[in-house]
Amino acid sequence: MSVPEVLFVCVHNAGRSQMAAALLHHHARGRVGVRSAGSTPAEEVNPAVVDAMAELGIDVSRRFPTKLDAETVQASDVVVTMGCGDACPVFPGKRYLDWELDDPAGRTLDEIRPIRDAIDARVRKLLTELVPEG
Template identity: 65%
Template sequence: MKKPSVLFVCVHNAGRSQMAAAWLRHLAGDRVEVRSAGSEPAEGINPVAVEAMREVGIDITGQTPARLTWDAAEASDVIVTMGCGDACPVFPGKRYEDWQLTDPAGQPLDVVRQVRDEIRQRVVELLAGQRDG
């Protein structure tokens, strides 16, 4: 059986989608293939997101924002978009979830912590839904 794959997409691929991908890797291990991308990738990861994830023992400093590609979307079973609206393309036949989350860009650490914790909860729910799929 092919392992399920999840693609997290936000505009800059510097905060929300990186934190979501890191949580999914952390919680699912190698049971799920994890990708993240942005419609307009930033130069680097949001340092406040890095700090917030470091507080829970997850290191995302080695991640690099990536541009969303047709191939990455085509190869994913579930596509989770975060606040990119029309900038996030739609691929027929995929399972979609749109997570309405505060954009951590320019936010203080306490706000980014809340976003981090909300993302963790949603990833846990996503995994619970994946098991019966």
């Protein structure tokens, strides 16, 4: 049986989508394929996001923003968008979710923690839908 593939997309792939991908990867422990991308990728992952994730014992310091392409969307079963508007290509047969979340860009670590925690709650719920505990 193949594992479901999930793609998280935001504009810069430097905050929300990076946190979501890292959290799903952490919780899924290989039961789900995980990718992230951005419609206009930044140069680096937001340093405050790196710090927020480090608080949970998840290292995203070596990750880098990736450009969204149609092939990545095509290879995904679930595409979760976070503020990227119409930049994400739509293919029939894919499940699309749009998570409205504040952008962590320009925010302090204290302001990012609630965003991270909201993403974590949604990721955990998505994981139970994709891979029900047997």
